[in-house]
Amino acid sequence: MSSQATPFTDPMRGTLWSPARINRELTLLQDCPFFKYSGHELVAGLLQIRGAITSKEAETGRIQSLKIRIEYPRSYPRRESHVFDDEKCFIPSARGHQFKDYRLCLSFPERREFTLDSEVLSQEVLQASLIWLDKRNIFERTTKWPGEAEEHNWSGPYRELLREEVRRCRSFSISAWADWVIAELVAPNYEGGCPCLSGRPFLGCHLRLCWLAAQYLLYRNYEEELNEHRTAIKAA
Amino acid sequence: MQWNIERSKERLRQERARIEKAGLNISRLTREMDLANLSPTDARIVHGTHLYCHISNLGEVLDSPLMRQDNFKRLHRLLHVLRVEQRYTLQQVFGGDKIQVQGPKFHGLIHRPYDDDPSLAWKAVLAALALNLIVRDAMAIVFPQYLVLQPATGIDIGDCLVANIGAKGDRELISVGSAANYAAKILEGNNAITVGPKLWSNLSEDRKELFFQVGNSYVLDESAIEDPEEIIRQHSYEWSIRDAADRMEKTVNNLPLNEIDSSEARVRIDFSLLGPKTMKMCSGASVFVDVDKYSATIDALLEDEAQLGNALRWLHLFRYEMQHLTVDRDAAAIQHQGDRLQALSHLPYDDDGEAMRAAIELCIDCNSSVEEVLNVDHPILGPLHVSIGASFGTAVAVRSGVRGDLDSSCLSKTISEAEHWQMRGIGGEIAISSKMYDALEDEVVRGQFTFDKAKSCYVAKNLTWTKIADIRHSNQYASKAPVAFNKQSSGIVFGMSARHSEDNIPLKQTRNWGIDE
Numbered sequence: 001m002s003s004q005a006t007p008f009t010d011p012m013r014g015t016l017w018s019p020a021r022i023n024r025e026l027t028l029l030q031d032c033p034f035f036k037y038s039g040h041e042l043v044a045g046l047l048q049i050r051g052a053i054t055s056k057e058a059e060t061g062r063i064q065s066l067k068i069r070i071e072y073p074r075s076y077p078r079r080e081s082h083v084f085d086d087e088k089c090f091i092p093s094a095r096g097h098q099f100k101d102y103r104l105c106l107s108f109p110e111r112r113e114f115t116l117d118s119e120v121l122s123q124e125v126l127q128a129s130l131i132w133l134d135k136r137n138i139f140e141r142t143t144k145w146p147g148e149a150e151e152h153n154w155s156g157p158y159r160e161l162l163r164e165e166v167r168r169c170r171s172f173s174i175s176a177w178a179d180w181v182i183a184e185l186v187a188p189n190y191e192g193g194c195p196c197l198s199g200r201p202f203l204g205c206h207l208r209l210c211w212l213a214a215q216y217l218l219y220r221n222y223e224e225e226l227n228e229h230r231t232a233i234k235a236a
Numbered sequence: 237m238q239w240n241i242e243r244s245k246e247r248l249r250q251e252r253a254r255i256e257k258a259g260l261n262i263s264r265l266t267r268e269m270d271l272a273n274l275s276p277t278d279a280r281i282v283h284g285t286h287l288y289c290h291i292s293n294l295g296e297v298l299d300s301p302l303m304r305q306d307n308f309k310r311l312h313r314l315l316h317v318l319r320v321e322q323r324y325t326l327q328q329v330f331g332g333d334k335i336q337v338q339g340p341k342f343h344g345l346i347h348r349p350y351d352d353d354p355s356l357a358w359k360a361v362l363a364a365l366a367l368n369l370i371v372r373d374a375m376a377i378v379f380p381q382y383l384v385l386q387p388a389t390g391i392d393i394g395d396c397l398v399a400n401i402g403a404k405g406d407r408e409l410i411s412v413g414s415a416a417n418y419a420a421k422i423l424e425g426n427n428a429i430t431v432g433p434k435l436w437s438n439l440s441e442d443r444k445e446l447f448f449q450v451g452n453s454y455v456l457d458e459s460a461i462e463d464p465e466e467i468i469r470q471h472s473y474e475w476s477i478r479d480a481a482d483r484m485e486k487t488v489n490n491l492p493l494n495e496i497d498s499s500e501a502r503v504r505i506d507f508s509l510l511g512p513k514t515m516k517m518c519s520g521a522s523v524f525v526d527v528d529k530y531s532a533t534i535d536a537l538l539e540d541e542a543q544l545g546n547a548l549r550w551l552h553l554f555r556y557e558m559q560h561l562t563v564d565r566d567a568a569a570i571q572h573q574g575d576r577l578q579a580l581s582h583l584p585y586d587d588d589g590e591a592m593r594a595a596i597e598l599c600i601d602c603n604s605s606v607e608e609v610l611n612v613d614h615p616i617l618g619p620l621h622v623s624i625g626a627s628f629g630t631a632v633a634v635r636s637g638v639r640g641d642l643d644s645s646c647l648s649k650t651i652s653e654a655e656h657w658q659m660r661g662i663g664g665e666i667a668i669s670s671k672m673y674d675a676l677e678d679e680v681v682r683g684q685f686t687f688d689k690a691k692s693c694y695v696a697k698n699l700t701w702t703k704i705a706d707i708r709h710s711n712q713y714a715s716k717a718p719v720a721f722n723k724q725s726s727g728i729v730f731g732m733s734a735r736h737s738e739d740n741i742p743l744k745q746t747r748n749w750g751i752d753e
Contacts, residue, residue, distance in 0.1 A: 032741070033721065033723050033726070033741065034721050034726070054726070055721065055726060055727055055728055056725060056726045056727040057702075057705055057727060057728075058705075058725060058727045058728075058729070059238075059701050059702075059704060059705035059708065060239065060240070060241045060604070060608075060701045060702050060705055061238070061239070061240030061241055061242050061243065062241045062242065062702070063242060093750075094750035094751055094752045095750065096750075097748040097749065097750045098750070099750075099751070105748050105749050105750045105751075106746050106748060106749075107746040107747060107748070107749060108747065108749040111746075111747065113744070113746045113747070114744070114746075123744075124744040125744075127721075127741075127742075127743040127744040128743075128744045128745070128746045130721065130728070130743060131719060131728070131743055131744075131745060131746075132748060134709060134728055135709075135713065135748070138706045138709055138710060141702065141703075141706055142706055142710075144710070145748070146706075146709060146710035146713040146714065147710070147713025147714055147716075147745075148713075148714075148716070148747050149747055149748045149749070149750070150747050150748065150749040150750070152749075152750040152751055152752050153751060153752065154751070157749060
């Protein structure tokens with residue numbers, strides 16, 4: 001269901017957390033049988049919900065549980081809510097997919113894996129958190145993150161997204177262009193001709209390709225500079 | 237019943253609270269004490285000589301057609317008669333104590349005279365001579381038509397911890413210490429008496445000359461003793477082969493073959509229902525679970541009673557958990573042999589493949605409980621690991637001895653194989669026979685075993701249910717299989733069926749991201 005259909009969402013300011021809206025959100029979360037609600041509060045007008053996600057490992061009967069805090073951003077539901085390890089059980093690390101502020105690293109934002117602007121968004125975030133918990137416990141025991149994961153930076157996931165987009169296009173010329181951009185680090189021109197050889201500029205054709213390439217180069221340069229800076233500091 | 241970490245945690249927590257409430261009393265055995273009436277909360281540090289008298293040709297005996305007749309009734313009677321006589325000789329003639337009968341091995345302890353190691357050492361050698369003569373010569377008189385038994389005895393001297401673990405007032409002693417361990421490990425050769433270096437050094441010079449060195453141990457030179465019976469008598473022990481044979485004949489007469497009930501086990505064998513007149517046969521897997529380096533730990537703590545108490549507490553927890561695990565898997569715990577459990581997994585009786593898989597699961601249960609419950613929640617002595625050996629074959633389950641002091645045993649050729657692998661294994665290893673490996677259907681479990689050429693068996697290292705679950709989940713995540721939450725089991729399930737069941741809620745899978753901050 002689109003958020004525009006509900007009276008609780010201001011298109012400019014995001015969700016207005018009225019008691020009725022909070023109740024509806026809590027009902028949605030409590031529909032997830034693996035989530036146990038323990039409390040909520042409004043902090044600077046933004047909703048925070050506390051509870052625990054729990055599952056039982058079939059092979060061992062081990063109960064794995066994590067107390068979490070769900071923080072709703074101002075732009076919710078155009079952006080997903082953030083989930084935090086509320087009791088700081090795990091040590092934050094990139095390999096363990098957890099930010100320094102104990103936020104679970106569920107997904108690369110640009111990948112848009114969650115169904116934004118929908119009522120199932122909160123449930124999807126909780127579901128992803130439950131899988132994160134299972135994977136994190138495996139990581140704690142084996143030091144290897146199970147399943148697919150993004151690279152631990154900004155440029156890597158953008159490069160991967162660019163490649164996926166190129167694969168979807170199924171065009172030899174686009175594929176050659178993407179390889180050239182990635183290898184030669186050439187910034188794309190939004191007004192230049194689209195590599196699909198349609199004769200139109202990027203702006204009116206494969207705009208997302210151009211944008212992903214630009215983001216990749218931007219972050220790649222930034223990360224390179226940052227690394228140089230760090231090396232210089234270390235040397236000093 | 238499948239292994240469950242939460243169930244194991246809870247029962248061990250309760251058992252530890254019970255042990256701590258009951259308290260443990262550990263004291264050194266003095267002149268005024270003996271090992272009779274030792275209560276389950278008491279343990280004694282005993283200085284003495286440990287004897288293990290083994291039937292080294294048991295494999296041949298098991299194979300002999302005469303023994304195989306009538307469901308091994310003759311074998312059962314033979315062993316019963318032998319055990320009763322060995323017990324009598326050690327206790328009544330040499331003033332020692334029977335600790336346990338472990339299948340083909342008889343374990344005895346001589347702790348008198350106190351504070352006189354040279355006399356104690358020589359007395360043990362004389363007792364070993366008598367025990368060997370019973371097995372070889374006296375048995376041949378009583379059972380002239382049977383294959384002659386070949387004994388091998390190992391002896392060592394030292395301190396050990398003795399406790400009574402018998403239920404309902406029964407006597408079931410266990411002893412833990414490196415002297416007993418060493419004596420059990422030097423059982424080699426036919427008609428041989430092998431002693432440890434510590435015991436040998438306690439002998440007088442002329443007696444030392446009766447032995448020749450083999451590796452670190454010393455073997456009694458049979459040719460140096462013309463008449464062993466005479467030597468025993470010279471030292472004022474009233475014992476002779478003829479007397480022993482007479483006593484055994486009386487026991488045989490009291491146990492005619494037609495009074496022995498021998499049948500195939502179709503339900504779990506209850507060893508408490510077995511006795512001299514009841515025995516069972518089955519196809520089953522023998523499992524040995526031994527705590528690696530526990531005896532060495534006990535040796536190091538013998539002067540520290542508080543720490544020794546902790547070690548004994550841990551042993552009680554270990555025994556308690558192993559006992560429950562075997563029951564959970566519908567297997568039978570045959571015997572606790574010091575820091576080792578011998579179990580028999582023989583169900584279902586009509587499906588060998590399933591019985592073998594159940595036995596492997598029991599092995600994984602035992603390793604999982606030690607690694608993930610005992611070592612995590614009760615690391616009283618720091619992390620300890622178990623070495624496990626298992627082999628499948630036809631087994632004879634018996635309980636022999638005298639009233640109130642019966643020993644459960646299980647005999648088969650494969651048992652010696654399982655025991656051998658367990659003894660040669662290191663902590664964290666599970667060794668199984670090729671036949672059991674072939675019965676494995678689960679690819680993940682199968683993949684954890686590799687063939688060990690030196691031991692001729694399949695070995696898995698550090699295999700626990702958590703490790704198996706981690707591998708399964710990782711494989712499923714890597715293959716991008718659908719994931720769902722099952723409302724009935726409250727757990728995560730994988731596969732195409734995960735999407736379609738009404739009990740399942742499909743879960744949103746994402747590619748996790750991270751930033752090196």
